[in-house]
Amino acid sequence: MTSENPLLDTTRPPPPPCVVVIFGATGDLATRKLLPALAKLALIGELPAAFGLVGVARREYGDEDFHAVVRDAVAKYGELDLHGERVWGDVVREFRYVGGDYTSSETFERLAAVLEEIDRTRGTDGSRLHYLAVPPSLFPVIIAGLGRNRLNTPLPQRQDAFVRIVVEKPYGQNLRTAQDLDDCIHRVFSERQVYRIDHYLGKETVQNILALRFANGVFEPIWNRRYVDSVQITVAEADGIGDRAGFYEQTGALRDVVQNHVMQILALTAMEPPITIEADAIRDEKLKALRAVAIPAVDRVHDSVVPAQYTEGWVAGQRVPAYQDEPGVQPNSRTESYVALLLKIDNWRWAGVPFYVRTGKRLPKRLTEVAIEFHTAPHLPFKPQQTAALEPNALVLHIQPDQGVTLHFGSKVPGKGFEVRSVSMDFHYGSTFPGETADAYERLLLDALTGDSTLFAASDEVLQSWRLVAPIQQAWERHKELSQYPAGTWGPPEADRLLERDGRSWRRP
Numbered sequence: 001m002t003s004e005n006p007l008l009d010t011t012r013p014p015p016p017p018c019v020v021v022i023f024g025a026t027g028d029l030a031t032r033k034l035l036p037a038l039a040k041l042a043l044i045g046e047l048p049a050a051f052g053l054v055g056v057a058r059r060e061y062g063d064e065d066f067h068a069v070v071r072d073a074v075a076k077y078g079e080l081d082l083h084g085e086r087v088w089g090d091v092v093r094e095f096r097y098v099g100g101d102y103t104s105s106e107t108f109e110r111l112a113a114v115l116e117e118i119d120r121t122r123g124t125d126g127s128r129l130h131y132l133a134v135p136p137s138l139f140p141v142i143i144a145g146l147g148r149n150r151l152n153t154p155l156p157q158r159q160d161a162f163v164r165i166v167v168e169k170p171y172g173q174n175l176r177t178a179q180d181l182d183d184c185i186h187r188v189f190s191e192r193q194v195y196r197i198d199h200y201l202g203k204e205t206v207q208n209i210l211a212l213r214f215a216n217g218v219f220e221p222i223w224n225r226r227y228v229d230s231v232q233i234t235v236a237e238a239d240g241i242g243d244r245a246g247f248y249e250q251t252g253a254l255r256d257v258v259q260n261h262v263m264q265i266l267a268l269t270a271m272e273p274p275i276t277i278e279a280d281a282i283r284d285e286k287l288k289a290l291r292a293v294a295i296p297a298v299d300r301v302h303d304s305v306v307p308a309q310y311t312e313g314w315v316a317g318q319r320v321p322a323y324q325d326e327p328g329v330q331p332n333s334r335t336e337s338y339v340a341l342l343l344k345i346d347n348w349r350w351a352g353v354p355f356y357v358r359t360g361k362r363l364p365k366r367l368t369e370v371a372i373e374f375h376t377a378p379h380l381p382f383k384p385q386q387t388a389a390l391e392p393n394a395l396v397l398h399i400q401p402d403q404g405v406t407l408h409f410g411s412k413v414p415g416k417g418f419e420v421r422s423v424s425m426d427f428h429y430g431s432t433f434p435g436e437t438a439d440a441y442e443r444l445l446l447d448a449l450t451g452d453s454t455l456f457a458a459s460d461e462v463l464q465s466w467r468l469v470a471p472i473q474q475a476w477e478r479h480k481e482l483s484q485y486p487a488g489t490w491g492p493p494e495a496d497r498l499l500e501r502d503g504r505s506w507r508r509p
Contacts, residue, residue, distance in 0.1 A: 015449035017050035024134035025055025036078035037441035066097035147188035202440030245328030301475035307336035313487030340495035362487035389421035
């Protein structure tokens, strides 16, 4: 079948025969994201003809029970028409299920037997993609079970077979636990088998940072300290923590967003041009950029980092409770729902250019963007009142929910007088490339099946990200100056002062 999605229809070869094994197959991530993504890949013909899926979970289901779970999940969270449902239904009939405790050797022995059977009946050639859609506490248990039962290596008689493992975030809780997890994984899998997934990297506009920078001669020459005054990265959510208090109380905004999403976006924005667009070359340059980020001294963290927590307020016309009044939140919780940071990159390209970061929950709207603000013109030959409405030139990369690019520049206002004010030139994915775009999980699952690790984080990247936030965690363990902001606002006054002391201000999205 030919792909109906031009953004998935690439020149690379189709995925080879393979079995996908989803641990946690009846859980929230699998039902909301993974199964609908696989269903869409099946519809557009991007799954291999020889394909199998095995769900593994603790519930004692049979294959038919699992088929019902899969159909219900895609009906609820997927986007298939009647034709798509028929295509998917044919695929689902071959799915298998293994129920049992992850600590039991019997569970993995039965999984091995099912995989061998699928190889015989479906011609999947011994290739496996293990996906850990489970809480991080279960990662070591499952990895050890795969190793004990030799499910970490392809069968020796299958020359082209592969075994890969996809690991979800959070990848550790701090530098030490991330290193421990890395050691655990590398005892069983080689680094080239490991795909650390961050769904932000599957978003079209995140990938478009590479195209914008390295395919356009107009941008790359000015992507440096000579022309750029500052960079702002905003990852905002209008929602609160919902029913995730158990997770969020142990995580907070720093671990949930900054250590992974923000650091990956920063690396793509700040990296040097790669030699090629292949995975290793891109990963090398991202790692160099992360290593150039100045690590703050523990006793100076409070000068450049503002943690905060939302109080009650109004979001989208609705009254919402304070963080501490959310269900499941501990009384007098000190968990941050917002973080603002000032980061500096100590290299030739970015010396002296501040990178301002803010992320939080219960902000006015859902928004992720990178704003590159340029230096003002060295001399304005106008009267002050003629440029009162002129703002700095800026290139804004909109990552979500609207995907596109906006260039802000000055223009004369029509009329007899001479007034210059800021105007915008917009590029929108939806209007330029009509039709569907690939969901992040569709793209990343397809990449994992084909062995393309470009959009997955390497071990060194993850550990370096943890090194950057480690002093912040240490400083907060000693003393955490937690500010407050009303829900529905863009953060606390302390975050504004982080920029005001440098004569700058946050952009108004």
